[in-house]
Amino acid sequence: MKRFVLLSTVALPLLLIAGLFAMYRPVAGSDGAPDLPDSATADPFAIEIVRAYYPDESVLAEVRRWTEPWSWDREAGYILLDVTGSERLWLEELGFRLEVDEALTARYSQPNEYLPGQGNGIPGYACYRTVEETFTTIDDIVSNHPQLASLIDIGDSWVKAEGGGPGYDMLVLKLTNSAIAGPKPILFSMSSVHAREYAPAELNTRFAEYLINNYGSDADVTWLLDYHEIHLLLQANPDGRKMAESGILWRKNTNENYCSPTSTNRGADLNRNFPFQWDCCGGSSNSACSLTYHGPTPESEPEVQAITDYVSSIFADVRPDDFVTPAPITTTGVFLDLHSFSQLVIWPWGHQTALPPNSQEITTLGRKMAYFNNYLAAQATVLGITDGTTDDFAYGTLGVAAYTIEMGTEFFQQCSVFENTIVPANMPSLLYAAKSARAPYMLPAGPEAIDLSHQLLTIPVGTSATITFSATLDDTRYSSGSEPTQNIAAAEFYIDTPPWITATTPLPIAMTPADGNFDSSVEVVNGSLDASGLALGRHSVFIRGQDAAGNWGIVAAFFVDVVETESLYLPLVTHP
Incomplete structure (x- = not known):
């Protein structure tokens, strides 16, 4: 569905540069990828995590056409990624020297299992809510705090929209004191659009709980909800997330029209399907089984349609879709896309190395957010060229200050690290981003x-x-x-x-x-x-x-x- 429905309050959350991704496997095709199976008989857990030492950097572009490395240690000269047997042979033919990380391979090559006594959460990772548990949290917040919280259904996941199954609604939790009239500046924060990234959705949910629980007792949180709006898309890829909860390194959505209807490699990479500079610059794949497959057309995926329509409805369009015109210095609003991993705060452009028109102002806020979590702050091309991404869309199409936060050091981050490091490091960054939304191109200076x-x-x-x-x-x-x-x-x-x-x-x-x-x-x-x-x-x-x-x-x-x-x-x- 393509609609925005305000639901009843009782109806219903070094330069070690980590990448964002890797499980669906490309078949041989226009991207020159290895010849890999696309059928349901392929075992999604038959993988190894390897450090792939490259002969020279020129071969990395060939690898990135079909997969996305977990991380890149440029000084040591290797990328970290997960591979099947076919991929291993293909990399060796390209001249890579491979070393298996036995510890990571042991963790990621088997299904998740519940811990002894675990009753809630993703199996083996009790700190992360499942999709259903996230939605229950949203319902509870809205039901218990009707003046501060409301729920907006912005569309459907692929399974619900086109796949013939129950699927999921795409739900935005809106937080603001509705008794105080607007207009109000907006923070929009989406999370886990890449399904296997466990930490972002939970951090975004914890952010919502922090704001609600501290309203009325913390003066800063109180003025923030009185005079700003916080819009949180907690599960941006719910179909894919459900697959990832089993322990599969699932990145894309679950669209059965791509690769093979039953393949664990099916789907489109939602963070390559956004319309601004879609498939422009070699930053995504044409192969339907590839990790970074961008889909057949811009916004081909219902999840992306829902996000682009909603974001365009809450933020004013203040600049043309070119590469030279800056947004006015007085522009309001901040757009965040929360990912894992790599410990980065990044911003547009991702599709080209040229600086965006508001480069100075965008950089200042990015460096400010990175102060709190002690992450590297940089333009998105630090990860390599990417196209059709969320933050390039938000800034390029609308002019809103847009950022991606890459948190943590693993896709399935251990709960001890999440609780003791990621949450306390990133909560102040989210709070500062929300506070700056009134004038993000001015206040951070x-x-x-x-x-x-x-x-x-x-x-x-x-x-x-x-x-x-x-x-x-x-x-x-x-x-x-x-x-x-x-x-x-x-x-x-x-x-x-x-x-x-x-x-x-x-x-x-x-x-x-x-x-x-x-x-x-x-x-x-x-x-x-x-x-x-x-x-x-x-x-x-x-x-x-x-x-x-x-x-x-x-x-x-x-x-x-x-x-x-x-x-x-x-x-x-x-x-x-």
Whole structure:
């Protein structure tokens, strides 16, 4: 189906450069791929994970026409990928020297099995929700938080749309405080469009839960949902994901019209099927059994049709579909596509090495997101040429700031790594992307307000008291390259009305540098507020800073509660 239906709230989530992909096997054809089986008799677990040392880099393009390496260690001179017996022989004929990774081969060459006592989650990986469990989480969020959450059916998976089976709806979870009118800037975040990438869908779901669970207690999350919209496509390839849950390294959708109806190599690579520069530049395959098969036409796949239609409906088209015209600096909105693995934050273009028109601004936000997860930030061609991809579509067609985050170090990431490393590293990146959506080509150049400290969080109404607080303004928090930084030039705060509200005139109150001078790119600033005039209830204090180049940064906030009766004075509270 091609529709957007708002459902009832009770109806229903080194340069070691890892690639994105590998299980469906190409038959010999126009891409010069090895002669490989396309029938259902092929065992999807009859694979080895190998380090393939290449004779020279020129042969890599030939390999990439039919598969996508897991990773590329350029310094050591090898790519990591999974191979069948036929592929192994073909690579050796090309001059590759192969070394088997026994540990990875043991993990990926057998079906998933439930752990002892495991009741939920993907077999063997209890931290990752199945497709059905993800949808149950969405239903629970919408049912329990109707003012903050709604569900939008944007279309159908291939099996449901054309395959004659139940398949799945393509479901977007929309988070915002519906009691506050828009328009509001939007973050759209999709995940696991490559089915075998377990971590992205779960991280995106955890992001939704974090926002819902912290609304009303965390001042930053509260203003984010009050004044922004978060649109989350948690399972972007549900048919393929269901196959991958069994332990098959399934990447594509399950379209039976390609390769063979029963082959484990069937389907189209959804992240090569988007319309902008589809099949333009050798960054995808013409072979129907190939890992990177781009489909017969742009948007041939119902999942891609659903995504392109929906994304085009929520973001304004602010630039022509050329390679030279920048989007206006005031453009709102951020588009994210979450993948694994390789520990990268990447952005357009992927189909050519030339820089995009908004290169400076796109790079600045990318480097800012990479600061939090400590990933490499780079243009997407760091992975090689790709065409028909999500982020090239979002930026190239609409002008929205678009990024892919490649998280972690494996497709089936161990739960201990996911819980202890991937989630804490990437949650701040997602939060920053969401906060920057009001002006992604401007705000990331400004200083962050961090390490807020404040006194008297709870005061009796009418009390003659002064609330004192401080923050650190930091103009230096970027990763991967040299980003322009300036001295802090100004700091201010607002009470209850953030600076972007235009219906009224918010009153800025100046803050002062703790050392007496604005002469550094990192400054501690102090502020104070007479609380005697504050009305009964909760109040928000918004803090922001400006650097010497005139760039304002994203606001940070804290709450002050004015209560009926005298409450305990909290001496000092700090948070990052």
